[in-house]
Amino acid sequence: MTSSSLTLPARRAPSLFRHAIVERYVPVATMVLALIAIWYVAAVAMNWTLVHDAFEREETPYTISDVLAGTMDAERPLLPAPHQVINAFVDGVFGYPPLAPRSLIYHSLVTLSATVLGFLLGALFGISLALLIVHSRVLERSLLPWIICSQMVPVLALAPIFIVVLGAIGLQGLLPKSIISAYLCFFPIAIGMVKGFTSPDPLQIELMRTWSATPRQVLWKLRWPSAVPYLFASLKVAITISLVGAIVAELPTGGEAGIGARLLSGSYYGQTIQLWAALVAAAVLASALIAIVGLVERGVNSRMGAH
Amino acid sequence: MSTEPASKRLVVEANAISLRFETADGPVDALSDVSLQVAEGEFVSFIGPSGCGKTTMLRVIADLQQPTSGSLSVNGMTAENARLARSYGYVFQAPALFPWRTIEKNLKLPLEIMGFSDSEQRKFPWQLSGGMQQRVSIARALSFDPAMLLMDEPFGALDEIVRDHLNEQLLQLWKSTEKTVLFVTHSIPEAVFLSTKIVVMSPRPGRIIDVIDCNFPADRSLEIRETPEFLKIAQRVRNGLRAGHSYDE
Numbered sequence: 001m002t003s004s005s006l007t008l009p010a011r012r013a014p015s016l017f018r019h020a021i022v023e024r025y026v027p028v029a030t031m032v033l034a035l036i037a038i039w040y041v042a043a044v045a046m047n048w049t050l051v052h053d054a055f056e057r058e059e060t061p062y063t064i065s066d067v068l069a070g071t072m073d074a075e076r077p078l079l080p081a082p083h084q085v086i087n088a089f090v091d092g093v094f095g096y097p098p099l100a101p102r103s104l105i106y107h108s109l110v111t112l113s114a115t116v117l118g119f120l121l122g123a124l125f126g127i128s129l130a131l132l133i134v135h136s137r138v139l140e141r142s143l144l145p146w147i148i149c150s151q152m153v154p155v156l157a158l159a160p161i162f163i164v165v166l167g168a169i170g171l172q173g174l175l176p177k178s179i180i181s182a183y184l185c186f187f188p189i190a191i192g193m194v195k196g197f198t199s200p201d202p203l204q205i206e207l208m209r210t211w212s213a214t215p216r217q218v219l220w221k222l223r224w225p226s227a228v229p230y231l232f233a234s235l236k237v238a239i240t241i242s243l244v245g246a247i248v249a250e251l252p253t254g255g256e257a258g259i260g261a262r263l264l265s266g267s268y269y270g271q272t273i274q275l276w277a278a279l280v281a282a283a284v285l286a287s288a289l290i291a292i293v294g295l296v297e298r299g300v301n302s303r304m305g306a307h
Numbered sequence: 308m309s310t311e312p313a314s315k316r317l318v319v320e321a322n323a324i325s326l327r328f329e330t331a332d333g334p335v336d337a338l339s340d341v342s343l344q345v346a347e348g349e350f351v352s353f354i355g356p357s358g359c360g361k362t363t364m365l366r367v368i369a370d371l372q373q374p375t376s377g378s379l380s381v382n383g384m385t386a387e388n389a390r391l392a393r394s395y396g397y398v399f400q401a402p403a404l405f406p407w408r409t410i411e412k413n414l415k416l417p418l419e420i421m422g423f424s425d426s427e428q429r430k431f432p433w434q435l436s437g438g439m440q441q442r443v444s445i446a447r448a449l450s451f452d453p454a455m456l457l458m459d460e461p462f463g464a465l466d467e468i469v470r471d472h473l474n475e476q477l478l479q480l481w482k483s484t485e486k487t488v489l490f491v492t493h494s495i496p497e498a499v500f501l502s503t504k505i506v507v508m509s510p511r512p513g514r515i516i517d518v519i520d521c522n523f524p525a526d527r528s529l530e531i532r533e534t535p536e537f538l539k540i541a542q543r544v545r546n547g548l549r550a551g552h553s554y555d556e
Binding site for chain 2: 201206209210222306
Protein backbone atom coordinates (compact mmCIF):
# COMPACT_ATOMS: atom_id res chain seq x y z
CA MET A 1 0.00 0.00 0.00
CA THR A 2 1.54 3.26 -1.03
CA SER A 3 0.31 6.54 0.27
CA SER A 4 -0.88 7.48 -3.20
CA SER A 5 -3.42 4.67 -3.11
CA LEU A 6 -5.21 6.51 -0.31
CA THR A 7 -6.11 9.39 -2.59
CA LEU A 8 -9.09 8.98 -4.83
CA PRO A 9 -8.16 7.87 -8.33
CA ALA A 10 -8.95 10.36 -11.06
CA ARG A 11 -12.25 9.59 -12.75
CA ARG A 12 -11.31 8.23 -16.11
CA ALA A 13 -14.69 6.68 -16.76
CA PRO A 14 -16.11 7.61 -20.13
CA SER A 15 -19.20 9.81 -20.08
CA LEU A 16 -21.32 6.84 -21.13
CA PHE A 17 -20.77 5.29 -17.71
CA ARG A 18 -21.97 8.37 -15.94
CA HIS A 19 -25.24 8.04 -17.74
CA ALA A 20 -27.94 7.37 -15.16
CA ILE A 21 -29.46 4.38 -16.95
CA VAL A 22 -26.11 2.74 -17.46
CA GLU A 23 -25.10 3.33 -13.85
CA ARG A 24 -28.34 1.78 -12.75
CA TYR A 25 -28.40 -1.29 -14.96
CA VAL A 26 -24.74 -2.23 -15.39
CA PRO A 27 -24.39 -3.60 -11.83
CA VAL A 28 -27.61 -5.55 -12.17
CA ALA A 29 -26.66 -6.97 -15.56
CA THR A 30 -23.18 -7.90 -14.31
CA MET A 31 -24.68 -9.74 -11.38
CA VAL A 32 -27.13 -11.63 -13.59
CA LEU A 33 -24.39 -12.62 -16.06
CA ALA A 34 -22.16 -13.81 -13.22
CA LEU A 35 -24.96 -15.93 -11.79
CA ILE A 36 -25.70 -17.44 -15.21
CA ALA A 37 -22.01 -18.25 -15.68
CA ILE A 38 -21.88 -19.96 -12.28
CA TRP A 39 -25.06 -21.82 -13.16
CA TYR A 40 -23.56 -23.13 -16.43
CA VAL A 41 -20.44 -24.31 -14.67
CA ALA A 42 -22.53 -26.02 -12.02
CA ALA A 43 -24.72 -27.62 -14.70
CA VAL A 44 -21.67 -29.13 -16.41
CA ALA A 45 -20.25 -30.40 -13.11
CA MET A 46 -23.51 -31.86 -11.84
CA ASN A 47 -24.61 -33.52 -15.08
CA TRP A 48 -21.19 -34.84 -16.03
CA THR A 49 -21.42 -38.32 -14.45
CA LEU A 50 -24.95 -38.76 -15.72
CA VAL A 51 -24.03 -38.02 -19.34
CA HIS A 52 -20.70 -39.78 -19.09
CA ASP A 53 -22.36 -43.01 -17.85
CA ALA A 54 -24.91 -42.82 -20.66
CA PHE A 55 -22.12 -42.66 -23.24
CA GLU A 56 -20.35 -45.57 -21.53
CA ARG A 57 -23.45 -47.73 -21.75
CA GLU A 58 -23.88 -47.07 -25.46
CA GLU A 59 -20.35 -48.36 -26.09
CA THR A 60 -19.81 -45.97 -28.96
CA PRO A 61 -16.70 -43.82 -29.18
CA TYR A 62 -17.15 -40.35 -27.72
CA THR A 63 -15.01 -37.32 -26.94
CA ILE A 64 -14.86 -34.95 -24.02
CA SER A 65 -16.67 -32.30 -26.07
CA ASP A 66 -19.49 -34.77 -26.73
CA VAL A 67 -19.98 -35.17 -22.99
CA LEU A 68 -19.73 -31.42 -22.55
CA ALA A 69 -22.44 -30.87 -25.15
CA GLY A 70 -24.50 -33.61 -23.54
CA THR A 71 -24.52 -31.84 -20.16
CA MET A 72 -26.14 -28.87 -21.88
CA ASP A 73 -29.17 -30.65 -23.34
CA ALA A 74 -29.81 -33.73 -21.26
CA GLU A 75 -33.43 -34.77 -21.17
CA ARG A 76 -33.57 -35.26 -17.41
CA PRO A 77 -30.53 -33.41 -16.06
CA LEU A 78 -29.78 -33.11 -12.39
CA LEU A 79 -29.42 -29.39 -12.95
CA PRO A 80 -30.80 -28.07 -16.23
CA ALA A 81 -28.77 -25.40 -18.00
CA PRO A 82 -30.24 -21.89 -17.98
CA HIS A 83 -31.18 -21.97 -21.66
CA GLN A 84 -33.10 -25.22 -21.13
CA VAL A 85 -35.09 -23.64 -18.32
CA ILE A 86 -35.76 -20.52 -20.35
CA ASN A 87 -36.80 -22.58 -23.38
CA ALA A 88 -39.16 -24.66 -21.24
CA PHE A 89 -40.55 -21.52 -19.64
CA VAL A 90 -41.09 -19.74 -22.95
CA ASP A 91 -42.57 -22.90 -24.43
CA GLY A 92 -44.86 -23.29 -21.41
CA VAL A 93 -46.04 -19.71 -21.71
CA PHE A 94 -46.36 -19.30 -25.46
CA GLY A 95 -46.33 -22.86 -26.80
CA TYR A 96 -49.88 -23.77 -25.83
CA PRO A 97 -53.26 -22.08 -25.78
CA PRO A 98 -53.47 -20.18 -22.46
CA LEU A 99 -55.98 -22.60 -20.93
CA ALA A 100 -54.41 -25.85 -22.10
CA PRO A 101 -53.37 -28.15 -19.21
CA ARG A 102 -49.71 -27.93 -20.28
CA SER A 103 -49.67 -24.13 -20.42
CA LEU A 104 -47.79 -22.36 -17.63
CA ILE A 105 -50.23 -19.47 -18.00
CA TYR A 106 -53.08 -21.78 -17.04
CA HIS A 107 -51.25 -23.09 -13.99
CA SER A 108 -50.12 -19.60 -13.00
CA LEU A 109 -53.71 -18.34 -13.20
CA VAL A 110 -54.91 -21.16 -10.96
CA THR A 111 -52.27 -20.33 -8.37
CA LEU A 112 -52.78 -16.59 -8.82
CA SER A 113 -56.49 -16.78 -8.08
CA ALA A 114 -55.84 -18.68 -4.83
CA THR A 115 -53.06 -16.23 -3.97
CA VAL A 116 -55.16 -13.12 -4.54
CA LEU A 117 -58.20 -14.46 -2.69
CA GLY A 118 -55.98 -15.67 0.16
CA PHE A 119 -54.19 -12.33 0.26
CA LEU A 120 -57.48 -10.41 0.46
CA LEU A 121 -58.83 -12.71 3.17
CA GLY A 122 -55.54 -12.50 5.08
CA ALA A 123 -55.37 -8.72 4.80
CA LEU A 124 -58.95 -8.37 6.01
CA PHE A 125 -58.35 -10.77 8.89
CA GLY A 126 -55.00 -9.22 9.82
CA ILE A 127 -56.32 -5.66 9.83
CA SER A 128 -59.38 -6.69 11.87
CA LEU A 129 -57.18 -8.42 14.42
CA ALA A 130 -54.95 -5.34 14.65
CA LEU A 131 -58.01 -3.16 15.22
CA LEU A 132 -59.23 -5.40 18.03
CA ILE A 133 -55.79 -5.54 19.61
CA VAL A 134 -55.28 -1.77 19.46
CA HIS A 135 -58.64 -1.03 21.03
CA SER A 136 -58.54 -3.51 23.86
CA ARG A 137 -55.80 -4.35 26.30
CA VAL A 138 -57.59 -7.58 27.22
CA LEU A 139 -57.72 -8.72 23.62
CA GLU A 140 -54.07 -7.81 23.14
CA ARG A 141 -53.11 -10.11 26.00
CA SER A 142 -55.42 -12.91 24.94
CA LEU A 143 -54.96 -12.82 21.15
CA LEU A 144 -51.30 -12.05 20.63
CA PRO A 145 -49.89 -15.35 21.98
CA TRP A 146 -52.26 -17.31 19.73
CA ILE A 147 -51.33 -15.24 16.71
CA ILE A 148 -47.65 -15.92 17.33
CA CYS A 149 -48.29 -19.62 18.03
CA SER A 150 -50.18 -19.92 14.76
CA GLN A 151 -46.99 -19.13 12.88
CA MET A 152 -44.88 -21.68 14.73
CA VAL A 153 -46.64 -24.64 13.21
CA PRO A 154 -45.07 -25.52 9.85
CA VAL A 155 -47.63 -24.88 7.14
CA LEU A 156 -46.44 -27.98 5.27
CA ALA A 157 -47.81 -30.01 8.17
CA LEU A 158 -50.99 -28.00 8.42
CA ALA A 159 -51.88 -27.84 4.74
CA PRO A 160 -52.93 -31.51 4.32
CA ILE A 161 -55.02 -31.28 7.51
CA PHE A 162 -56.80 -28.20 6.22
CA ILE A 163 -57.39 -29.76 2.82
CA VAL A 164 -58.75 -32.98 4.29
CA VAL A 165 -60.95 -31.29 6.91
CA LEU A 166 -62.31 -28.72 4.51
CA GLY A 167 -62.77 -31.41 1.84
CA ALA A 168 -64.80 -33.45 4.32
CA ILE A 169 -67.27 -30.60 4.73
CA GLY A 170 -67.50 -30.20 0.98
CA LEU A 171 -65.07 -27.35 0.41
CA GLN A 172 -62.76 -28.04 -2.49
CA GLY A 173 -60.64 -26.22 -5.03
CA LEU A 174 -60.03 -22.52 -4.63
CA LEU A 175 -61.24 -21.85 -1.09
CA PRO A 176 -59.13 -24.33 0.93
CA LYS A 177 -56.01 -23.11 -0.88
CA SER A 178 -56.93 -19.50 -0.20
CA ILE A 179 -57.51 -20.23 3.46
CA ILE A 180 -54.03 -21.73 3.82
CA SER A 181 -52.62 -18.76 1.97
CA ALA A 182 -54.56 -16.37 4.23
CA TYR A 183 -53.44 -18.30 7.29
CA LEU A 184 -49.84 -17.51 6.40
CA CYS A 185 -50.17 -13.94 5.21
CA PHE A 186 -52.41 -12.43 7.91
CA PHE A 187 -49.52 -12.52 10.37
CA PRO A 188 -47.23 -9.80 9.01
CA ILE A 189 -50.28 -7.64 8.31
CA ALA A 190 -51.64 -7.99 11.84
CA ILE A 191 -48.26 -7.25 13.43
CA GLY A 192 -47.54 -4.37 11.05
CA MET A 193 -50.94 -2.79 11.53
CA VAL A 194 -50.80 -3.00 15.33
CA LYS A 195 -47.59 -1.02 15.03
CA GLY A 196 -49.18 1.31 12.47
CA PHE A 197 -52.37 1.99 14.42
CA THR A 198 -50.31 2.88 17.50
CA SER A 199 -47.88 5.05 15.54
CA PRO A 200 -49.62 8.46 15.83
CA ASP A 201 -47.82 11.08 17.84
CA PRO A 202 -49.20 11.53 21.40
CA LEU A 203 -49.64 15.20 20.49
CA GLN A 204 -51.91 14.29 17.59
CA ILE A 205 -53.99 12.02 19.81
CA GLU A 206 -54.35 14.80 22.41
CA LEU A 207 -55.33 17.18 19.64
CA MET A 208 -58.18 14.86 18.72
CA ARG A 209 -59.10 14.79 22.39
CA THR A 210 -59.28 18.59 22.59
CA TRP A 211 -61.82 18.47 19.76
CA SER A 212 -63.65 15.70 21.66
CA ALA A 213 -63.43 13.41 18.66
CA THR A 214 -65.18 10.03 18.86
CA PRO A 215 -63.06 6.84 18.85
CA ARG A 216 -64.31 6.18 15.34
CA GLN A 217 -63.11 9.59 14.17
CA VAL A 218 -59.73 9.03 15.83
CA LEU A 219 -59.52 5.75 13.92
CA TRP A 220 -60.43 7.06 10.48
CA LYS A 221 -58.85 10.49 10.59
CA LEU A 222 -55.71 9.71 12.58
CA ARG A 223 -54.88 6.05 13.20
CA TRP A 224 -55.71 4.74 9.75
CA PRO A 225 -53.76 7.37 7.76
CA SER A 226 -50.82 7.03 10.17
CA ALA A 227 -50.80 3.28 9.59
CA VAL A 228 -50.64 3.45 5.78
CA PRO A 229 -46.81 3.24 5.50
CA TYR A 230 -46.86 0.20 7.81
CA LEU A 231 -49.74 -1.27 5.81
CA PHE A 232 -47.78 -1.28 2.56
CA ALA A 233 -44.63 -2.62 4.17
CA SER A 234 -46.66 -5.55 5.53
CA LEU A 235 -48.61 -6.03 2.31
CA LYS A 236 -45.39 -6.47 0.35
CA VAL A 237 -44.26 -9.21 2.70
CA ALA A 238 -47.73 -10.73 2.82
CA ILE A 239 -48.27 -10.96 -0.94
CA THR A 240 -45.20 -13.16 -1.45
CA ILE A 241 -46.07 -15.24 1.58
CA SER A 242 -49.57 -15.77 0.28
CA LEU A 243 -48.10 -16.99 -3.04
CA VAL A 244 -45.95 -19.46 -1.15
CA GLY A 245 -49.03 -20.49 0.84
CA ALA A 246 -51.04 -21.09 -2.31
CA ILE A 247 -48.25 -23.18 -3.86
CA VAL A 248 -47.77 -25.25 -0.72
CA ALA A 249 -51.53 -25.80 -0.53
CA GLU A 250 -51.47 -27.24 -4.05
CA LEU A 251 -48.99 -29.95 -3.11
CA PRO A 252 -51.28 -32.22 -1.04
CA THR A 253 -54.26 -31.83 -3.40
CA GLY A 254 -52.69 -34.46 -5.62
CA GLY A 255 -51.61 -31.93 -8.17
CA GLU A 256 -54.42 -31.30 -10.62
CA ALA A 257 -53.50 -27.73 -11.52
CA GLY A 258 -51.40 -24.83 -10.36
CA ILE A 259 -47.72 -24.08 -10.00
CA GLY A 260 -47.55 -26.33 -6.93
CA ALA A 261 -49.00 -29.20 -8.97
CA ARG A 262 -46.39 -28.64 -11.68
CA LEU A 263 -43.64 -28.72 -9.08
CA LEU A 264 -45.04 -31.91 -7.60
CA SER A 265 -45.43 -33.78 -10.88
CA GLY A 266 -42.06 -32.49 -12.04
CA SER A 267 -40.37 -34.00 -9.02
CA TYR A 268 -42.42 -37.24 -9.20
CA TYR A 269 -41.37 -37.97 -12.74
CA GLY A 270 -37.87 -36.51 -12.60
CA GLN A 271 -38.86 -33.75 -15.01
CA THR A 272 -36.30 -31.32 -13.65
CA ILE A 273 -36.71 -28.90 -16.55
CA GLN A 274 -40.45 -28.69 -15.91
CA LEU A 275 -39.69 -28.20 -12.22
CA TRP A 276 -37.38 -25.29 -12.90
CA ALA A 277 -39.73 -23.71 -15.42
CA ALA A 278 -42.48 -23.78 -12.78
CA LEU A 279 -40.08 -22.15 -10.31
CA VAL A 280 -39.36 -19.40 -12.81
CA ALA A 281 -43.10 -18.92 -13.29
CA ALA A 282 -43.52 -18.58 -9.50
CA ALA A 283 -40.68 -16.04 -9.35
CA VAL A 284 -42.16 -14.00 -12.20
CA LEU A 285 -45.56 -14.09 -10.49
CA ALA A 286 -44.10 -12.97 -7.15
CA SER A 287 -42.20 -10.09 -8.77
CA ALA A 288 -45.32 -8.97 -10.62
CA LEU A 289 -47.41 -9.06 -7.44
CA ILE A 290 -44.85 -7.05 -5.47
CA ALA A 291 -44.61 -4.56 -8.34
CA ILE A 292 -48.39 -4.11 -8.30
CA VAL A 293 -48.42 -3.49 -4.53
CA GLY A 294 -45.51 -1.07 -5.03
CA LEU A 295 -47.42 0.83 -7.73
CA VAL A 296 -50.50 1.12 -5.53
CA GLU A 297 -48.28 2.31 -2.71
CA ARG A 298 -46.77 5.03 -4.89
CA GLY A 299 -50.21 6.18 -5.98
CA VAL A 300 -51.50 6.29 -2.40
CA ASN A 301 -48.32 8.01 -1.14
CA SER A 302 -48.52 10.80 -3.69
CA ARG A 303 -52.15 11.38 -2.76
CA MET A 304 -51.13 11.56 0.87
CA GLY A 305 -48.45 14.16 0.26
CA ALA A 306 -45.38 11.97 0.61
CA HIS A 307 -42.22 13.57 -0.70
CA MET B 308 -52.65 50.08 36.66
CA SER B 309 -55.11 47.28 36.47
CA THR B 310 -58.74 48.16 36.63
CA GLU B 311 -60.31 44.77 36.42
CA PRO B 312 -63.91 45.22 35.33
CA ALA B 313 -65.99 43.26 37.78
CA SER B 314 -68.70 42.85 35.18
CA LYS B 315 -66.55 40.60 33.02
CA ARG B 316 -67.41 36.92 33.24
CA LEU B 317 -64.77 34.60 34.66
CA VAL B 318 -63.66 32.08 32.06
CA VAL B 319 -61.26 30.15 34.23
CA GLU B 320 -61.71 29.78 37.96
CA ALA B 321 -59.14 27.55 39.61
CA ASN B 322 -59.16 27.06 43.37
CA ALA B 323 -56.30 25.35 45.17
CA ILE B 324 -55.43 23.04 42.28
CA SER B 325 -52.83 20.41 43.08
CA LEU B 326 -51.50 17.69 40.85
CA ARG B 327 -49.16 14.98 42.01
CA PHE B 328 -47.47 12.51 39.68
CA GLU B 329 -46.38 9.17 41.06
CA THR B 330 -43.04 8.44 39.45
CA ALA B 331 -40.44 5.75 40.00
CA ASP B 332 -38.44 8.26 42.05
CA GLY B 333 -41.38 9.03 44.30
CA PRO B 334 -44.18 11.56 44.02
CA VAL B 335 -43.63 14.80 42.11
CA ASP B 336 -45.79 17.84 42.81
CA ALA B 337 -46.38 19.30 39.39
CA LEU B 338 -48.88 21.78 40.79
CA SER B 339 -49.30 22.73 44.41
CA ASP B 340 -52.23 24.80 45.63
CA VAL B 341 -52.58 26.92 42.50
CA SER B 342 -55.45 29.39 42.37
CA LEU B 343 -56.15 31.53 39.35
CA GLN B 344 -58.95 33.59 37.89
CA VAL B 345 -59.11 34.59 34.25
CA ALA B 346 -61.77 36.98 33.00
CA GLU B 347 -63.23 36.93 29.54
CA GLY B 348 -61.08 38.63 26.92
CA GLU B 349 -57.89 38.54 28.97
CA PHE B 350 -54.52 37.56 27.59
CA VAL B 351 -52.79 35.58 30.33
CA SER B 352 -49.20 34.42 30.04
CA PHE B 353 -47.66 31.72 32.17
CA ILE B 354 -43.93 32.11 32.60
CA GLY B 355 -41.42 30.14 34.60
CA PRO B 356 -38.49 27.75 34.35
CA SER B 357 -38.86 24.23 32.97
CA GLY B 358 -40.78 21.95 35.29
CA CYS B 359 -42.67 24.77 37.04
CA GLY B 360 -46.01 23.36 35.93
CA LYS B 361 -47.05 26.04 33.44
CA THR B 362 -47.75 23.47 30.73
CA THR B 363 -49.41 21.20 33.29
CA MET B 364 -51.66 24.09 34.32
CA LEU B 365 -52.73 24.58 30.71
CA ARG B 366 -53.29 20.84 30.28
CA VAL B 367 -55.39 20.70 33.43
CA ILE B 368 -57.56 23.54 32.14
CA ALA B 369 -57.84 21.66 28.81
CA ASP B 370 -58.84 18.43 30.63
CA LEU B 371 -55.84 16.64 29.16
CA GLN B 372 -54.80 15.94 32.75
CA GLN B 373 -56.87 15.70 35.92
CA PRO B 374 -55.85 17.49 39.12
CA THR B 375 -55.49 15.40 42.26
CA SER B 376 -57.30 18.02 44.30
CA GLY B 377 -58.86 21.47 44.05
CA SER B 378 -61.79 22.79 42.09
CA LEU B 379 -61.75 24.06 38.56
CA SER B 380 -64.39 25.65 36.41
CA VAL B 381 -63.79 26.41 32.75
CA ASN B 382 -66.25 28.56 30.85
CA GLY B 383 -68.78 28.04 33.62
CA MET B 384 -68.62 24.23 33.69
CA THR B 385 -66.25 21.44 34.63
CA ALA B 386 -63.09 21.12 32.58
CA GLU B 387 -64.32 17.88 31.07
CA ASN B 388 -67.63 19.37 29.98
CA ALA B 389 -65.79 22.39 28.59
CA ARG B 390 -63.69 20.04 26.49
CA LEU B 391 -66.69 18.05 25.36
CA ALA B 392 -68.44 21.33 24.52
CA ARG B 393 -65.38 22.33 22.53
CA SER B 394 -64.87 25.56 24.43
CA TYR B 395 -61.23 25.97 23.57
CA GLY B 396 -58.70 25.55 20.80
CA TYR B 397 -55.32 24.19 21.86
CA VAL B 398 -52.04 25.05 20.15
CA PHE B 399 -49.19 22.76 21.08
CA GLN B 400 -45.51 23.55 21.09
CA ALA B 401 -45.08 21.55 17.88
CA PRO B 402 -47.46 22.28 15.01
CA ALA B 403 -48.78 18.67 15.13
CA LEU B 404 -50.21 19.00 11.65
CA PHE B 405 -51.32 15.79 9.96
CA PRO B 406 -48.72 15.28 7.21
CA TRP B 407 -51.06 13.39 4.89
CA ARG B 408 -53.52 16.26 4.72
CA THR B 409 -53.17 19.40 2.64
CA ILE B 410 -53.15 22.76 4.48
CA GLU B 411 -56.76 23.27 3.52
CA LYS B 412 -57.72 19.88 4.88
CA ASN B 413 -55.68 20.37 8.06
CA LEU B 414 -57.67 23.52 8.72
CA LYS B 415 -60.90 21.74 8.04
CA LEU B 416 -60.10 18.78 10.27
CA PRO B 417 -61.73 20.07 13.49
CA LEU B 418 -64.74 21.11 11.46
CA GLU B 419 -64.89 17.63 9.96
CA ILE B 420 -64.68 16.11 13.44
CA MET B 421 -67.47 18.34 14.58
CA GLY B 422 -69.63 17.30 11.69
CA PHE B 423 -69.48 20.34 9.41
CA SER B 424 -69.60 18.64 6.03
CA ASP B 425 -68.63 21.79 4.05
CA SER B 426 -66.31 24.55 4.95
CA GLU B 427 -56.35 28.36 -0.76
CA GLN B 428 -53.70 26.23 -0.56
CA ARG B 429 -53.43 22.64 -1.63
CA LYS B 430 -50.04 22.26 -0.05
CA PHE B 431 -48.74 19.75 2.42
CA PRO B 432 -47.15 20.78 5.72
CA TRP B 433 -43.60 19.91 4.66
CA GLN B 434 -43.90 22.54 1.93
CA LEU B 435 -44.23 25.30 4.55
CA SER B 436 -41.69 26.98 6.84
CA GLY B 437 -41.85 26.42 10.60
CA GLY B 438 -43.49 29.81 11.16
CA MET B 439 -46.11 29.15 8.50
CA GLN B 440 -46.79 25.71 9.97
CA GLN B 441 -47.43 27.19 13.41
CA ARG B 442 -49.72 29.78 11.81
CA VAL B 443 -51.74 26.96 10.25
CA SER B 444 -51.83 25.26 13.62
CA ILE B 445 -53.24 28.45 15.23
CA ALA B 446 -55.75 28.88 12.42
CA ARG B 447 -56.79 25.28 12.93
CA ALA B 448 -57.34 25.95 16.65
CA LEU B 449 -59.46 28.97 15.77
CA SER B 450 -61.31 27.42 12.86
CA PHE B 451 -64.30 26.37 14.95
CA ASP B 452 -64.49 29.67 16.83
CA PRO B 453 -63.84 28.43 20.37
CA ALA B 454 -64.22 30.84 23.29
CA MET B 455 -60.68 30.26 24.46
CA LEU B 456 -57.31 29.72 22.89
CA LEU B 457 -54.82 27.68 24.91
CA MET B 458 -51.28 27.98 23.60
CA ASP B 459 -48.36 25.94 24.90
CA GLU B 460 -45.14 27.68 23.85
CA PRO B 461 -46.41 27.99 20.30
CA PHE B 462 -43.42 30.01 19.12
CA GLY B 463 -40.76 28.21 21.16
CA ALA B 464 -39.20 26.49 18.17
CA LEU B 465 -39.07 29.58 15.94
CA ASP B 466 -36.28 32.05 15.42
CA GLU B 467 -36.37 35.53 16.98
CA ILE B 468 -37.46 37.40 13.84
CA VAL B 469 -40.32 35.09 12.95
CA ARG B 470 -41.29 35.01 16.60
CA ASP B 471 -41.52 38.83 16.83
CA HIS B 472 -43.61 38.88 13.71
CA LEU B 473 -46.00 36.21 14.97
CA ASN B 474 -46.25 38.00 18.34
CA GLU B 475 -47.53 41.08 16.54
CA GLN B 476 -49.95 39.01 14.50
CA LEU B 477 -51.23 37.17 17.58
CA LEU B 478 -51.82 40.51 19.28
CA GLN B 479 -53.82 41.65 16.25
CA LEU B 480 -55.78 38.43 16.31
CA TRP B 481 -56.54 38.70 20.00
CA LYS B 482 -57.66 42.32 19.61
CA SER B 483 -59.98 41.60 16.71
CA THR B 484 -61.50 38.34 18.03
CA GLU B 485 -61.56 39.32 21.73
CA LYS B 486 -60.91 35.72 22.66
CA THR B 487 -59.49 34.73 26.00
CA VAL B 488 -55.93 33.53 25.48
CA LEU B 489 -53.92 31.40 27.89
CA PHE B 490 -50.33 31.39 26.77
CA VAL B 491 -47.36 29.43 28.10
CA THR B 492 -43.95 30.89 27.33
CA HIS B 493 -40.31 30.90 28.32
CA SER B 494 -39.68 34.39 27.06
CA ILE B 495 -40.07 37.41 29.34
CA PRO B 496 -40.38 40.00 26.52
CA GLU B 497 -42.97 37.84 24.80
CA ALA B 498 -45.02 37.53 27.98
CA VAL B 499 -44.85 41.25 28.80
CA PHE B 500 -45.57 42.30 25.23
CA LEU B 501 -48.63 40.09 24.74
CA SER B 502 -50.33 39.84 28.10
CA THR B 503 -52.85 41.63 30.21
CA LYS B 504 -51.83 39.38 33.08
CA ILE B 505 -48.59 37.52 33.67
CA VAL B 506 -48.57 34.50 35.95
CA VAL B 507 -45.06 33.80 37.24
CA MET B 508 -44.56 30.22 38.37
CA SER B 509 -41.83 28.27 40.12
CA PRO B 510 -41.03 24.57 40.23
CA ARG B 511 -40.88 21.88 42.91
CA PRO B 512 -43.64 22.10 43.82
CA GLY B 513 -45.25 23.93 40.91
CA ARG B 514 -46.86 27.06 42.30
CA ILE B 515 -47.74 30.64 41.44
CA ILE B 516 -45.29 33.21 42.82
CA ASP B 517 -46.62 36.42 41.37
CA VAL B 518 -49.46 37.66 39.20
CA ILE B 519 -48.57 40.85 37.37
CA ASP B 520 -51.13 42.99 35.60
CA CYS B 521 -49.89 44.72 32.56
CA ASN B 522 -52.10 46.93 30.45
CA PHE B 523 -50.34 48.44 27.52
CA PRO B 524 -52.40 50.26 24.88
CA ALA B 525 -54.17 47.85 22.56
CA ASP B 526 -52.47 49.22 19.45
CA ARG B 527 -48.97 48.71 20.82
CA SER B 528 -46.12 47.80 18.54
CA LEU B 529 -42.86 45.99 19.24
CA GLU B 530 -41.18 49.37 19.95
CA ILE B 531 -42.78 49.54 23.41
CA ARG B 532 -40.27 46.94 24.46
CA GLU B 533 -37.78 49.82 24.82
CA THR B 534 -39.99 51.94 27.11
CA PRO B 535 -39.32 52.25 30.87
CA GLU B 536 -42.80 50.90 31.76
CA PHE B 537 -42.14 47.78 29.76
CA LEU B 538 -38.70 47.27 31.28
CA LYS B 539 -40.13 47.79 34.75
CA ILE B 540 -42.64 44.99 34.33
CA ALA B 541 -40.00 42.78 32.73
CA GLN B 542 -37.80 43.47 35.75
CA ARG B 543 -40.59 42.42 38.11
CA VAL B 544 -41.11 39.19 36.16
CA ARG B 545 -37.40 38.49 36.28
CA ASN B 546 -37.26 39.12 40.02
CA GLY B 547 -40.17 36.77 40.53
CA LEU B 548 -38.48 34.07 38.51
CA ARG B 549 -35.23 34.52 40.40
CA ALA B 550 -36.96 34.41 43.80
CA GLY B 551 -38.80 31.24 42.91
CA HIS B 552 -35.79 29.47 41.56
CA SER B 553 -34.43 27.11 44.14
CA TYR B 554 -30.96 26.43 42.84
CA ASP B 555 -31.02 22.84 43.93
CA GLU B 556 -28.78 20.29 42.35
